[in-house]
Amino acid sequence: xTRTNVDKNxxxxxxxxxxxxxxxxxxxxxxxxxxxxxxxxGFTGTxxxxxxxxxxxxxxxxxxxxxxYHGDGSNGVAGGGQNSTILNRQTFITFGTKxxxxxxxxxxxxxxxxxxxxxxxxxxxxxxxxxxxxxxxATTFGGIGTGYQYAAWKGxxxxxxxxxxxxxxxxxxxHPQMFNVENGDNAAFQDRMGYEAKASYAWTxxxxxxxxxxxxxxxxxxxxxxxxxxGDEVTISAWDIGAxxxxxxxxVTGYYYDGSGNGITALGLTGLDVQESDTKFKKRDGDGGYVxxxxxxxxxxxxxxxxxxxxxxxxxxxxDSNLIEQQDRWTVGAYHPLTKHLNIVAEYSQIESEAHDNxxxxxxxxxxxxxLFF
Numbered sequence: 001x002t003r004t005n006v007d008k009n010x011x012x013x014x015x016x017x018x019x020x021x022x023x024x025x026x027x028x029x030x031x032x033x034x035x036x037x038x039x040x041x042g043f044t045g046t047x048x049x050x051x052x053x054x055x056x057x058x059x060x061x062x063x064x065x066x067x068x069y070h071g072d073g074s075n076g077v078a079g080g081g082q083n084s085t086i087l088n089r090q091t092f093i094t095f096g097t098k099x100x101x102x103x104x105x106x107x108x109x110x111x112x113x114x115x116x117x118x119x120x121x122x123x124x125x126x127x128x129x130x131x132x133x134x135x136x137x138a139t140t141f142g143g144i145g146t147g148y149q150y151a152a153w154k155g156x157x158x159x160x161x162x163x164x165x166x167x168x169x170x171x172x173x174x175h176p177q178m179f180n181v182e183n184g185d186n187a188a189f190q191d192r193m194g195y196e197a198k199a200s201y202a203w204t205x206x207x208x209x210x211x212x213x214x215x216x217x218x219x220x221x222x223x224x225x226x227x228x229x230x231g232d233e234v235t236i237s238a239w240d241i242g243a244x245x246x247x248x249x250x251x252v253t254g255y256y257y258d259g260s261g262n263g264i265t266a267l268g269l270t271g272l273d274v275q276e277s278d279t280k281f282k283k284r285d286g287d288g289g290y291v292x293x294x295x296x297x298x299x300x301x302x303x304x305x306x307x308x309x310x311x312x313x314x315x316x317x318x319x320d321s322n323l324i325e326q327q328d329r330w331t332v333g334a335y336h337p338l339t340k341h342l343n344i345v346a347e348y349s350q351i352e353s354e355a356h357d358n359x360x361x362x363x364x365x366x367x368x369x370x371x372l373f374f
Contacts, residue, residue, distance in 0.1 A: 002033055002126060002140070002367040010359035014263070014270040014312060014324040016128055016145030016351075034064045035126045035345070035369060036142035042090060052095050053102075059090040063138040087138070089153040096160075104158045104172075109151050111158065111172050111196035112216035112238060112267065116148035119244050119253050121294055121304040125333055125347045126367040140365075145265040146329035146351060147290030147308020148257060149238065152266055156196075169199040176218065194218040209245035216267055222274075222281060234281040236261030236268050249296040256289035264288075264312040264324060273315035282315030284323075301336040314356060321357035328352055341373045 005028050042059030092106025117123060122142040129140025144150045158172030174194035198214030215238065222232040238259030245252050261283030263271030273282045290308030297303060309328040314320065333347040351363045 001369060002031060002129075002365060005364040007362040009361055010355070011322055012324050012353050012355045012359055012361060013320060013322050014265075015327045015353045016141045016265050032064055033129075034139050035367070035371065036120075036123050036129075036140050037371065038063060038087065038139050052097060054093070054095045056093045057090050057106075057108075059088065061087040061089055098162055101159060101161045104156065104160070107153055107155050110154045110174065110216075110267075111156070111170055111198050112151060112214045113149045113240055113257065114151040115198070115200070115210075115212045115214065115242055116240060116255050116257070116290075117142065117144070117151055119242065119255070119292075120148070120290070121292055121302075121306060121333055121335070122331055122347065122349075124335055124343060124371050125331075125345045125369075126365060127331055127347070127349055128329055128351045128363070129365065143290055143306070143308045143329060143331075145310050146327050147288055147306075147310060148240070148255060149259075149262065149264075149286075149310075150266040154194075158196075166202045167199070168202075169197070171195075171197040174216075191221060192219050207245060207247045209243060211241075211243040213239065213241045215239040218268060220261075220268070220272070220281070232279070232281050234261060234272065234283060236271055236283065238262040238267055238286075251294040253292040254289070255291075256287070258285075258287040260285050262286050264310050264327065270312070270324075273318045273320065282318065284315050284318075285313045287311055299336070301334055304331070304333045304335070306331045306333075322355045322359060324353055325356045326354045338370075343371050345369050345371060 007027065038061035040059060040061050042057060044055060044057045046053065046055040048054070088107075090108050092104055092108050094102050094104045096102035120127070120143045125142075126140045127142035128144070128146055129142075155175035156172045158170055160170040161168055172195075174196050176194055194216060196214070196216040198212055200210055200212035202210040217235060217237040220234050220236060236259070238257060240255065240257035242253070242255035261268065261271040263269045263284060264286050271284050271286065273284055274280070288308070288310035290306060292304065292306035294302050294304040307328070307330055309326060311326050312324055314323060329349055329351045331347060331349040333345065336344045338344050346368045347366070349365045351365070353361045
């Protein structure tokens with residue numbers, strides 16, 4: 001259950017949270033919705049054939065609720081009924097050995113920025129997001145766009161090295177993405193696959209942890225729909241670095257990312273501008289990061305505090321004054337294991353979006369719920 005308070009002073013282009021007051025101009029809204037993780041059911045099968053470890057994974061995800069008209073198509077609602085979307089975020093196979101490493105083929109979480117979301121405490125909660133005009137999103141946003149970019153679920157062929165005393169690396173060819181340029185226009189054609197890679201080192205002991213770096217690169221070619229930049233080519237790229245360290249009941253995470261043409265939320269989204277004077281792509285550069293601390297108290301409850309911020313620069317010569325410049329988030333959370341597999345979650349987040357023309361919008365999100373693993 002989420003409760004969202006909106007303090008909106010104007011329109012801001014880009015960013016994660018674009019909530020409005022409801023139709024009666026009320027700024028407080030409440031609803032039932034899924035958290036950052038959707039309802040998830042996955043299947044994995046493993047075997048060993050001819051000395052090679054082989055596996056498959058397939059999963060499906062649903063939202064908790066929607067607000068479509070629950071009827072028979074009357075009152076002008078075509079079809080009636082509910083319109084919950086079932087996602088299939090994972091469909092892949094893997095094969096390899098401990099000596100040679102592992103090859104993955106199929107759809108799974110992207111490589112760049114994946115550790116950022118997997119180490120975010122709001123992965124078990126809500127973070128940014130909630131309800132707007134009574135409508136629930138399929139999932140909330142966690143820290144996406146307020147500290148890190150969305151890794152997304154992508155078709156890929158990836159190779160992961162063996163674990164070499166804690167060091168491991170992954171390189172992959174990734175299905176080219178469709179990138180939103182501006183005003184809904186897209187640059188869809190690309191003449192090569194995306195490149196993504198990461199390397200990490202993990203260690204154990206009284207002070208245990210992990211450090212990682214990752215990066216991504218995509219070539220974009222403008223179409224007739226790309227705000228007029230038909231045929232223009234540009235490369236967008238991003239990299240990140242992060243660390244998670246645990247000592248006793250204390251856990252600390254620090255993360256930073258930077259890029260060129262990478263935008264502020266998903267990689268490449270709102271990362272390009274097209275100017276009428278020369279109809280060429282101009283890159284909007286983005287950077288940001290988050291810090292997070294958690295502590296497990298004697299009751300077993302994990303308490304957490306996190307701050308994240310994402311920044312977006314204007315492109316060279318751009319005059320879009322209401323383009324988002326910065327979006328930040330404070331989150332405090334409590335995550336209590338009621339049983340071995342069942343956690344009760346409560347969070348409060350405050351999100352602020354600010355445009356280059358100093359327009360500011362604020363959102364407060366309070367949530368309580370439960371998450372079950374089995």
